[in-house]
Structures are given as C-alpha cells and as structure tokens.
Amino acid sequence: MSQITVADRRFMRMAIELSVENVSNGGGSFGAVIVHEGRVVATGVNRVTADNDPTAHAEVNAIREACRCLRDFRLTGCKCYTSCEPCPMCLAALYWAGVSAIFYGNTKEDADGIGFGDDFIYREIEKPVLYRSIPMQGLMRDEAGAAFEAWRRKDDKVEY
Amino acid sequence: MSQITVADRRFMRMAIELSVENVSNGGGSFGAVIVHEGRVVATGVNRVTADNDPTAHAEVNAIREACRCLRDFRLTGCKCYTSCEPCPMCLAALYWAGVSAIFYGNTKEDADGIGFGDDFIYREIEKPVLYRSIPMQGLMRDEAGAAFEAWRRKDDKVEY
Numbered sequence: 001m002s003q004i005t006v007a008d009r010r011f012m013r014m015a016i017e018l019s020v021e022n023v024s025n026g027g028g029s030f031g032a033v034i035v036h037e038g039r040v041v042a043t044g045v046n047r048v049t050a051d052n053d054p055t056a057h058a059e060v061n062a063i064r065e066a067c068r069c070l071r072d073f074r075l076t077g078c079k080c081y082t083s084c085e086p087c088p089m090c091l092a093a094l095y096w097a098g099v100s101a102i103f104y105g106n107t108k109e110d111a112d113g114i115g116f117g118d119d120f121i122y123r124e125i126e127k128p129v130l131y132r133s134i135p136m137q138g139l140m141r142d143e144a145g146a147a148f149e150a151w152r153r154k155d156d157k158v159e160y
Numbered sequence: 161m162s163q164i165t166v167a168d169r170r171f172m173r174m175a176i177e178l179s180v181e182n183v184s185n186g187g188g189s190f191g192a193v194i195v196h197e198g199r200v201v202a203t204g205v206n207r208v209t210a211d212n213d214p215t216a217h218a219e220v221n222a223i224r225e226a227c228r229c230l231r232d233f234r235l236t237g238c239k240c241y242t243s244c245e246p247c248p249m250c251l252a253a254l255y256w257a258g259v260s261a262i263f264y265g266n267t268k269e270d271a272d273g274i275g276f277g278d279d280f281i282y283r284e285i286e287k288p289v290l291y292r293s294i295p296m297q298g299l300m301r302d303e304a305g306a307a308f309e310a311w312r313r314k315d316d317k318v319e320y
Contacts, residue, residue, distance in 0.1 A: 002295065002297075003309075004299060007211045008299065009299070009300065011305065012299050012300050012304075013300070014212055015305050016304050016306065016307065018305035019304070020169075020215075020310055023307060023311050023317075024204060024310075025280065026318075028311070028312060029234065029307035029308055029311035030307070048233050048320060049258075049318040049320060051232060051233075052227045052228065052231055052232055052233045053224055053227055053228075054194050054223060054234070054253060054256040054257040054258075054320075055223060055253050055256070059313065060215050062183075062201055063214060063215060067213055067214060071212055072319050073208050073209050073211075073213060073214050075216070083290075083304050083307055084308075085250060085298070086246050087256075088249075088251075088252040088285055089249050089250075089252035089253050089256065090249075092248040092249035092252065092281050092285065093214060093215050093282070094294065095186050095281045095282070095284060095294065096208075096214040096247075097214040098214075098216070099294060100294070100295075101294065101296070101297075102175065102294055102295070102296040102297075103240060103296075103297055103299045104296065104297075104299065104300075104307045105300050105303065105304025105305075106174050106297060106301060106304045106305060106308055107297070107298065107301065109310075110301075110304075110305070110308060112295075114308050114311050114312055115319055117255070117256075121252050122285070125248055125251060125282070125285060125286075126285075126286050127243075133261075134255065134259060134260070134262055134263070135162065135261045135262070136263075136264065137162075137164075137263055138245070138261040138265070139164060139168065139169070139172050139220045139241075139263045139264065139265060140169065140172050140173070140263055140265050140284075141266060141267065141270075142261050143161075143176050143265065144172075144176050144243050144244065144264075144265025144266045144270075145177070145265075145266060146176065146181060147179035147180045147182075147189035147190070147191070147243055147266075148185075148270060148271075148273070150264055151183050151188070151189035151274050154183055157183075158186075158209040159275055160208060160209060160214075
C-alpha cells in the first residue's frame, strides 16, 4: 500500500463525480479515470444499458479510450481510479492493460447491495468449469490447436 | 454437459477457422462465434495489438457485435463457441451478457503454453486484494457511496 497523495484523492473525486453524473445521464453508477504521469488520459462511465453493450463498464471504456489516446495496447505506468472495485471483467482487463495501480471507492459487496452481480461472478470464476452456472464444455481441442501452432511458428508476431 | 450436436461441431469449426485466419491477418490466435436459435449472429477475432485495444479479445468483440445486431444488452438464449477457453475478462463478459452455454477448443493451459497470461490472471483474481501483483487499495468509500445512493433512489433505472 502506497501513501495516498492529494493527487490520488483528486483523481478519485473525479471518478466519483463521473459516477454520480452518469446516473442522471441514464447510465450505471460507475466512473473511472486513467492517469499517466500525473495527467488524466481518459475517463469512462458505465453505458451498458444505454449502448446495449454488456462490456461497456466504466473501466473498460476508460482503458479503451486511454489506449486510443496513447496509441498502445499496454497502459504501463498508468494508474486507474474507479468509483467501485472492478468486477472480474474489468480487473482482468486492467491486468491485460498492465496498469501499475488500481484505486477504488465502493467495494464489490457495496455493488452487490444495490443489485449488481460482481460478487456472484467472482465466485463463479473461482469454480472449476463443471461447477459453474453457465454450462461450459471443451470441444474439438485437437482441431483448435492449429491456430496455436500457427501462432508458435509465426516469426513477426506481436506478443503480449 | 449436453450432448454435442452436428451443429455444435459446425459452429466450433467456424470459430477455429476464424482463429487460424486471424493469425495470418496480424491478430492473435483466437476466434469466437455467437449463435442464437441455430443462427450465427456475430463473430469476433482477437485484435488487441492490431487495434491497440487490450479488451479486443475474440469473445468480447463477438459479444459487442451480437448485442449491436440484437439491440439488447443481454444475450439470453445465445451460445458462444470460442476457439480457446475464455480468459477471466471474457468469461465475466459472457456472464454479464447472460449467454446460455459456452463451448471452447483450446484450454487456458494451452494458451499458457504459447505465452498468453490467461492462467496467471485466473490465479490473481482468486487472491485477496492485498496479495495481487497489481497494487490495489480502497479510497474515499464514504464519498463513492453517493452514486450508489443515487442509483438506489432512481425510479426509472434499467437494472441488469
């Protein structure tokens, strides 16, 4: 845990303000800010129902916008300030983006308290495939390996 | 586990073909197909490095496209066929979308074998916040509650 700075509180306040405004604007109660070297590079709010996009969470929108601005698929050295603890989708997206720190306001239990399924999905992801509520099964693994073999052989691939 | 049908194998073959083609097209070795009532409504491939978007995994792209086509933020009754076991971001996105079944070709261990971090992120998500490799900390929870309170009070909200 690092020492919280005045700037950290300012960026978190921005994320919270975005989350409050977004409720008035027909979106979910979530906002996020991505900061690089002390400057805001992108913000995002939850537009799931407004945009018919279940992936349009505040953090995912902020990550996509930040990557567009920085012209990179990695957000190395960036910090994410989000009004609520990221759901597993957003947390994994922050890992793929490689941010250096995550600050959050409300907890996933708070989100649960107003009817969002974050905590349920965390528990589902921890379960073995066969015990999850959405039926999942492996199929044609032998054939699927062809793409991975092509990837392995490709000389000019961009790894991440 | 349900009985695998000829149609299941056909849709999975389509996802695998997309994943193989995508390697030649400068993308990652992943493809996905979303099916509704026996018809393909959307496909997706991994465009992370090509589009500078760490969230542009095959399943996320297919979900976004399917929701656009069906004009819904839920994919109730849809099945997802993906060339590789979904990473936690994509699995959570499939939960948020509410698909009815997921079929996958390669496993997350296979993905690990060609250098993708899916398995690492699964293990990180299972850890308590304080033990994760990306530093995470709560901040200003009292102020963040304002958006949740506004959500609770909103009469015309669209819940999900």
